[in-house]
Amino acid sequence: MNLTADTNSVEKDEDGTARSVDDFESLRGKSLSPSDNSLAAVEETKFDRGKWKRKSVVTLALTILTSSQSILIVWSKRAGKYEYSVTTANFSVESLKCAISLVVLGRIWKIEGVTEDNRLTTTLNEVILYPIPAALYLVKNLLQYYIFVYVDAPGYQILKNLNIISTGVLYRIILKKRLSEIQCAAFILLCAGCTTAQLNSNSDHVLQTPVQGWVMAIVMALLSGFAGVYTEAIIKKRPSRNINVQNFWLYIFGMAFNAVAILIQDFDAVMNKGFFHGYSLITILMILNHALSGIAVSMVMKYADNIVKVYSTSVAMLLTAVVSVFLSGFQLSLAFFLGITVVSVAIYLHSAGKLQR
């Protein structure tokens, strides 16, 4: 199955390099004698290369999965309206992610044995933070129904770019990681470039959004940014902890919150027509894709950060636009070219800004 193959390739990487993180960290703990220094340097280079490779693989996976996600949505729209319930689909995504994490964990236990870092049992102290991102996303999804009172769908797509800014701001404030000034400038450009790429003749309507619409858009951007940054904080809190255990707990709470959403919104439909009513091949592919994207997001949070995640999903958005233009035979707009130019420069500046620290 493609699904397992894909997860394995990420895992193989994880098996190969995850332990070298521990090795390196234990080396760091000791005060090294001069003769150990060259060994440490070699180790560090190897470690950096492994880290960089893993970061690239998960980022690439996220970009490809997110791109194909939007293409599946376009495909499913062509095929007709959604006839399945969105809440059961979300629940299925969470369950699938949870199942994948458990399968992978099983393999790891067979190879490495059960250790302190990969065992599923946890303390209240560790697990207590895990429901928070799922709760934040639930509130955000609820708000999403109300914002359409004030903003139309294309306007909402444009306002969603506020997520980029909110993620950047919260990343700096909450994770207290410094972005260089050049990198901050690059992030503003990323937001401006993505918005420019989405411009069309109706875009100016968004400037007429009433204050309530703006407030809701900003609150949603903050919730979404906060959930992302919070997830990173949880995952990074214990670097040696196996990512699949961390994912398992995140997804368990995701399942729980989505179960509540089913009860509130679709209880009757599920009772009358069954849980999987209206599922088609595309629905199943979308669930698969969302599950894999979700796992890729976790991996990016573990091995890179929210900033990389935002760049990755922004590039995916642009890739999707190019692909859907090719599929539909439309012409790309000047605004799209300008947006792509600005986003490309932003990506360059993000890495150029890093070198100068």
Place this chain on the structure above:
Amino acid sequence: MNLTADTNSVEKDEDGTARSVDDFESLRGKSLSPSDNSLAAVEETKFDRGKWKRKSVVTLALTILTSSQSILIVWSKRAGKYEYSVTTANFSVESLKCAISLVVLGRIWKIEGVTEDNRLTTTLNEVILYPIPAALYLVKNLLQYYIFVYVDAPGYQILKNLNIISTGVLYRIILKKRLSEIQCAAFILLCAGCTTAQLNSNSDHVLQTPVQGWVMAIVMALLSGFAGVYTEAIIKKRPSRNINVQNFWLYIFGMAFNAVAILIQDFDAVMNKGFFHGYSLITILMILNHALSGIAVSMVMKYADNIVKVYSTSVAMLLTAVVSVFLSGFQLSLAFFLGITVVSVAIYLHSAGKLQR
């Protein structure tokens, strides 16, 4: 008169600091004894501050003059069609610039006496390069009539942003001055931002420009960029030479080339209706403004460079748009906000990129 006051204020600055350039340069020539070093440092700080102040004044003057230029054009369009001949107006601009340079030179001779650096007489070796920028502009202006076969006026406005790229590229190639990578990125952003700010619902037409239109637009951008960079090379070739003498020679050839243009294009009209036919108050104000802007461009070339000139005129373009929106009561578009954001980041990056060298 406002005109003389304006030129004098730049000149006063010039009188104050131009000689310190020489002082500094003669200091540099000698190998300094250790005790001289602190004196040199003080001198250098003073020199840097004077240089920075002068650079700021001329850049600000250029920005303000260029902004008011476009507003005068809007005003003159409101007042009706141009009834004067454009070639005589261009000739008047060159003559006025020439006259201003001579008046200012007269004052300098009174104060400083005639020196090697401020005397008007010149060698063939020095003067031989001065006609080249004027000739390039003439070719460019001739091409301007033909490009409208392939591109409409708003499309041409967008294609003119290619000037930014051509100036940047030629500046690096011909003047062999290094821009840092961040500054190059900033320059690409400046071009993208200016274009974004000009986007409207018809902008996509420009992508349908036939190959001939693109080629002409690129050739015109190269001619314009080359003329600008060449002017800077001429003016900077002899730093101690008085800028008014350099301007005088540039403008004399400007007058000559424009006289040729009158003969070719408007000879009959001038003969029948007179040289100043159709001149109104706005025409005179526009000529005044063009003359002062032209002098400001020379000053920016002398004390700053083509890159600063491009930033200055780009900011002026955006300022003009804001002012004309206020005057006409239109609403600013989302594209304009995005363009301004990108240009602002570009300006920031240009100076941030400089610090890291």
